[in-house]
Amino acid sequence: VNYTSCTIQGPNNADFRPQCAITVDGNHMALTWSFCVVPTDAVIFYSTVSKNGYWRENSGSTEGATMLWIYGSRFEQNGFSTVPSTTNTNTVQLVSNYAVYDCEMHNDKVTNTQLTCYTPAMTPGVYQIRAYVNGNLIPLYQYSNPQRATFVPLVSQTPIITGISPQTGPPQTLISLSGNFQTACTSRDTNGCSMDGDPLISRVYMGGHLCNVINPVTNTYYSNITKNNLECSFEGNEIGIFNVSMLVTEQYGRSLISPNLYRVSAAGDLYTFQSYAVISSVSPNTGSLHGGTTLTINGEDFCNNAQYPVVVNVGGQPCTVLNASLTTIQCQTPVAPVNIASQYHGGRGLYIFRQSGAISQGTLAASSPPYPSVGATQTWSDDAMYVSQSSSDETVWLIGFLRIPQAANFTFILQTNGNGALFLSSNDSPANVIKIADVTHNQSNTELLQGNIDYYLLCVGSRIGGNLVLSVEARMHETTLTATTSSLVLNEIQSISVIATVVAEGQRIVYSTNTSSNGTSEVQSIQVGLSTFQIGFRGAYTALLTGQPTTDVVEAALNDLPTIYPLTVTVTATSTRYIITFPPEMGDVPLVTCISTSGNAPVINEIVQGVASNTAIAFSLNGMTTDYIDFTTNVTQANLTAEFNKL
Template sequence: MGHKCWHLHLSLIISILLWNSAGAQQIKSITPNSGGINGGTRLTINGEGFAEVSQFGVNVDDPINGNNVTLVSRTRSIPCDVENDSSHSKQIVCYTRALPEDHYDVSVNGTPVTCLPYQSTYKTIYSYLLKTWKLKYMLYTSLQSGYGSTPTIQSLSPHSGLPGTVVTIRGNIYTDVYGSNAESQKPRFVRAYMGGMSCELLKPNSEEKSLPDLELFNVSSLNKLAMFQTYAEVTGVSPSEGSVLGGTSLTIQGRYFDKTNLPAVVLVGGQECQIQNVSDEKIVCLTPGYERTNMTVFPGSRGLRMEMWNNSDPIDLEDVLDYNASMSGYSVQWVDSLSYVFPAEMNNFVARLSGFFVPMETDNYYFLIKGDYRCMLYFSLTGLSQDKVRIAYHDNSTYSFYDYTSQKSEIMRLKKGKPYYIEVLVQEYYDEASVDVGFFKEISTFTYNQTKEAINEKQQINASYDVLPEKQVREHTEAL
């Protein structure tokens, strides 16, 4: 709770009226008096004598344009970003930046809010002023930031999808309406963003800048931290055949094609197709000449191919490597991630997930696997599916990557941009089945304070020194 400041409106003309001299700046109230630690709190300062004429200017950093608001604690001072079009001579509106948990007083244009300390020795004076001098304001004029006032994001589902995907975000939500008895008011979200772009709210419900749990951040293929990933959709390719010498004009139909982060790249048979034109719904390119290789499976679009065989109970899980589409109980679909939970009603089945892993950087990597029930991970350093070998596995259900030493692969040196073939086998008997594959790389620009996926490196530095006595030779000569 903030300090109580007492602002006096006196009915007699005495020397105290110097406080209210013409043009003097006064702060009467500040709302709200609590806010989140991640910023975004809309702070309204009411008073008199604030800047009004110079609200706008060519140079927005010019100190004479508008008001400057600073939040000051005992150990730090942090600017509050003023919203000029909502501010005038009797009101300032500003948005807080990230505020470490603390108590902050407000300073406007270098003038701090002053208030008498509320101590027992002043009770008689306050009581007298209430009756005699018509105390007009008894308001809180400070801000307390804390985690308890910070909205959080604790889960997000799904983690990826096409633009326009409905995303459900759950967490602790705080509004300026909770705790109010005004039935006519309804809680609301002011706005929501994904990747810096506005997200349409289907169920508006809150206000304040949220603080997401670090467990929600993952490293994307662009080597950036992300909570949600979007991608393009391919709906058709024409023609379906062309010359082995290349030069065929290939048209790819789809949605959400762009070159926002990187130039568009199309691969045909593992070779680059020369881009001719890119629009939101179409890419035209010239096919490369055919090069004979030993590859039987080529890297394609996003995701993995998941094949399943119901009512299958092999003694050796490796037998699933030879399963095919002609066997009973077969089905196939595409999944977007190697972190997958199967429908709870599915029991007594085996699954095979296959695809390619493309490293974002050249580095040392190792892989981990966990799931319910039995799981195996295969990897090909050549990129050829026929060269895959088992690198990690577990024979019992586990929800940790570190229960068994066999869950972790050996360290491998992988090259940036090269597709490596991977294959995962899963066997389930009953209950809810799942599989999760992760990898670890040695070098990263991210820290544990940015994402729980990162591990901070600790180095021990030993220093030693030798102490040697200084020796000096002095020569003295006397003049004869």
């Protein structure tokens, strides 16, 4: 074995401290050893995703939150300190050929022999675990085996949620989740879940809120939990959009959401659940035309804080909020508007009107669309979709307002199994609607919508015999989302063809030997103060040298360098300098370099400029050099090919 750098595999080294061979025999076998001077002597034995698990247990979730256990020695122990340490620290990174990820430290479980951290969301692949102690990277030669300290995120190790029902509702809504959770365990008290290595569903989150699987009143599960189904109640009173996620312990982690569950908000954000407040009553329902009437609005989940203040409009005008709680809002009405509109934006989603009887396509697609009668039933919908449960003739309207945060181009698509037409206004007035799609041309032209402007939308469909299906899709052209994150996104695909004739580089080298010349050896001197140092030649550096090593030690270290071997240099010394003599085959060579801990810079000089003896040459390509080849002997094409292929 050739030892040219530090290792923890040397003899008589029960503590696995970094060592290096300081003398070798003629076959480059280590004879004597010395401990290396290194920034950190911490070592890593292996890693796993299970406490005290096997190193082959190294895979986890692609979505992050998999806990890694890294076992070794001489880590900094600061996890249980009451005062966080700024000097004793450990950090972990996960490194591939293409990316570097920080692994969030879990200091409560950190000791001098183990590190624990939570992985981030990562693309599938194999990642080397790299650890730092007090900011100093543990080099790979201080690993028992680097291949036993890796992490492999896999989709197969990732819990997945494929169903959420419902996807809208007030806070405290009972939500059903389906998918592959990898386990049905939620507690160590459950049969079959008591062992330390058994994975648990530790948390279900709706955004930053818990979704509780246990009914706090009855202290029982809302439903029987299996690997594929559970029910949980969305805690909290926040109104907004959220993403559901699940954390599963041990070799798993955070869940993945099936792309077809995502919805896209007007701001371009993906979400899987939307909560809303509920109004149960408003009183009084009459008041002064000049405003000033105090309205009391009763309901549930009226969130009111600095970030999301309550806003109330009456007749499209602000109603000044006097006070607000989760269940009651009081506001003072404005002056009645001069022009009373037939429609006001408010509520949530779209208004669905339904009435009996069918209407012809010609009437639906007229420039002035028909409107629902006074007797039509009314309900709200969170989606621009209606699916009939009736077998009778019917006509349905989807009516509401669109508002986007920034200007963007849209294409609208009408989908129906009956008659239908889609209308869009240039503003919030129904009087300005124009038809943009119908059953004969169900896709609109590109429509440029401005940001923060209300656009009135009306979609009407009708079918003889009932079972009407009616929906509107809006495709925003400018988006940073991709089809891998949401099935709603359609990626543009472009094909680029490059046609080129490949021509191999050909070089001809003519070398004329002059065996009558003995050449001149290059001689250089190097002066280094008392320190720990390394001598470099053409980018390769010796093992660490300490103090004033003997000429034999320096000579052996230099001759181990791949940029000198298989040729050899000789080293002599004066009282203050090392004299390095290169073989004449190498000719004029660059100056050696030196890295030293001394406060004084090393002094390096050329004493004699070398002249090649022309008995041996080496070839260099892109900074890499072949072995020296003796052209005074028979050189074959196979010899040269083998040397070039080593580059």
